[in-house]
Every structure is written in C-alpha cells, then in structure tokens.
C-alpha cells in the first residue's frame with residue numbers, strides 16, 4: 001500500500017445533495033444522511049473516463065462480461081491478496097445480492113435451513129426468506145477486548161441442525177470485522193464436518209484498512225470443495241448503481257452449483273457495471289489505496305469526536321469498511337438512539353435492529369464522507385443528546 005496522505009476529495013454538500021441516488025434522496029434537505037453504504041468521494045478518474053468514453057460511443061447496450069471480468073478479478077485477487085483465481089471459474093452476476101439469493105436457491109430446497117451471524121447486513125434475512133429456507137442465527141460475540149468475532153460454539157450448534165448453507169460476511173458488515181485465518185479455518189472445518197455449503201460474501205474485501213489483513217475464504221485449505229465467494233467493485237469504488245458482481249468458485253463441484261443459476265443471468269448484468277468493474281480492478285488500485293488512507297483518517301477523526309463529544313457512545317473501530325457500529329445502549333434500546341439522532345439532530349443513521357435483534361440500541365454510521373460532514377454530523381448528534 002502506498003503512503004498516501006492527501007485525502008480523497010468530496011464535493012460540497014450542495015453538490016452532494018444534487019445526487020439522485022437513494023442516500024441523497026431519502027431524507028429532507030436539512031438531514032445529513034450517513035446511512036446507505038455508498039460513499040461521498042468523487043469517482044475514480046480511470047472509471048469516469050471509461051464511462052464517459054462508452055457514452056460518447058452510445059455504447060449503452062447489453063454487457064459482455066467474458067473474458068475481461070474473469071481476468072480482471074483474477075489479476076486483482078492475485079495482486080492484492082496473493083489469491084490465485086482461475087478466470088474460467090469467475091461468473092458475472094447482477095450484484096452480490098442477486099448472486100447470494102441465486103446461490104442459496106441452488107444450494108437448498110425449501111424448508112432446509114440457512115445460517116447467518118447477526119448483527120449482519122439486513123438483506124441476509126430477506127434472501128433466506130426469498131428462497132423459502134428456514135433461518136438459524138449464530139450471532140457474533142464480543143470478546144474481552146470488545147472485538148466482534150464469529151462465535152464458533154454457536155456456529156457448531158447451528159451446524160448440528162444440518163443446514164444447507166451458511167452465509168459468511170467477510171469482512172463483516174456492520175461491525176467491520178476482518179475474520180482471521182484461524183477463524184476461517186474453523187468455519188471450513190465445521191462446514192466439512194456437518195456437510196454445510198458456505199457462501200462467502202466478500203463485497204467489502206477491497207476495504208480492509210491498515211492494521212488488518214484479509215484472508216479470501218477460498219485460500220483456506222479445504223474451502224474450495226464446499227464454498228464459493230462473491231466479490232464486487234461496488235463498495236470499494238462506489239459503483240453500486242452500475243450492477244455488476246462476480247462469483248468465484250475454486251472447484252468443479254462448486255462451479256456446478258454456480259451453474260444452476262438462471263441461464264439468462266448474463267443478460268441481467270449492467271454493461272456500465274462490467275466496464276467500470278474491469279477498470280476498477282485493473283487500473284483502480286492507486287485510487288483504492290488513496291481511499292483506504294482517507295478512511296483511516298476518517299476512522300481516527302471519528303474516534304476523536306466520539307471521545308470528545310459522545311461520551312455515552314461506545315464503539316470498536318472497524319478493521320474494514322467505512323461503517324461504524326455504535327453502541328448507544330446508554331441512550332436507549334431498539335431504534336430509540338436512531339430516532340433521537342434523526343428527530344433532534346437531523347442526522348440519519350441506520351437503526352441497529354434492522355441488522356437483527358443484537359442490534360437493539362445500536363446505530364450504524366457511514367463515515368465515507370468529508371471531514372467537514374463527519375464533524376458536523378457528530379456535533380449534531382451531541383447536541384441531540386444535550
């Protein structure tokens with residue numbers, strides 16, 4: 001990683017409010033939205049250029065993901081994590097959500113169980129319901145130092161029910177935890193022992209911050225036979241609206257599971273998404289490094305602001321992502337803290353209970369924004385409590 005010290009630029013609030021995306025259109029203009037996981041940074045220039053060129057050619061038809069997407073994913077995975085991906089085992093999908101739901105449908109019959117570890121990205125619950133599976137929760141636990149971890153005992157208990165699949169969130173949204181190799185080895189061992197398929201949602205993998213190291217699940221011995229991974233440039237480079245993600249398999253057995261996805265899936269992928277993803281993965285690493293350096297600064301800024309202005313809020317700084325999981329249980333339970341910050345402070349945050357019952361009294365704050373917006377948000381949150 002290069003030692004970048006200049007933070008990535010963010011447009012003025014007036015310009016940000018002109019964005020037509022959900023983050024900026026959901027709340028009235030007096031509310032600061034630190035909600036949905038998209039960032040406020042200006043788009044990476046190599047990506048902007050590719051998109052501008054496509055528009056100038058009126059190149060707005062259907063996507064042609066192969067072979068570029070597979071090569072781009074393989075090149076990035078190797079350069080970033082030393083992970084050897086076979087480009088032929090990379091399958092383009094519309095987005096990570098569509099990929100996860102499709103894989104669940106391929107892995108389990110209605111009525112079979114699927115395990116997740118809340119607090120977790122809310123659609124995990126929806127995908128399980130969508131495919132008619134039964135939900136089993138194996139919640140994360142906090143260790144003595146407050147670090148969020150997979151609860152391997154809870155996972156074993158859940159796996160004893162012989163679920164069809166486990167959806168791993170790695171790194172884990174909303175707590176920002178980067179599971180370590182030992183934990184992932186234990187997950188793979190349990191999955192083998194109980195015959196469980198693992199769907200490893202690695203959408204936040206490019207966003208691992210200094211101080212932590214990402215382990216792609218498929219680099220763990222034995223994982224390739226029972227697991228697939230989902231990757232995307234949508235979080236790292238803020239491309240969620242363009243619709244492109246990738247499923248990576250590491251064995252013929254798991255590629256056969258991927259092969260059960262709808263045959264016309266390739267026509268459902270965003271053409272701009274493919275172009276932008278290939279640009280991000282092949283030429284976007286310097287920008288990503290600048291993003292990670294910027295997020296490290298914002299994380300530090302947030303820590304200082306919480307200490308100084310929000311003494312009733314506790315947190316464990318995330319090891320990845322631009323998402324902070326704030327323990328506001330001293331303020332109230334359920335969605336009460338979120339409501340106080342929104343109603344009295346005019347700051348919108350994600351309410352913790354959406355991430356499962358362990359989220360009662362928590363909020364998720366998106367710090368992928370400018371120093372000024374973050375400072376103003378915390379000031380408003382502090383004044384909402386005074």
Ligand SMILES: Cc1ncc(COP(=O)(O)O)c(C=O)c1O
Nearest residue numbers: 037095096097121173203234240
């Ligand atoms: C863990 C996780 N999975 C999936 C998604 C959604 O990804 P996509 O837009 O590619 O469906 C998000 C978005 O924040 C996420 O955090």
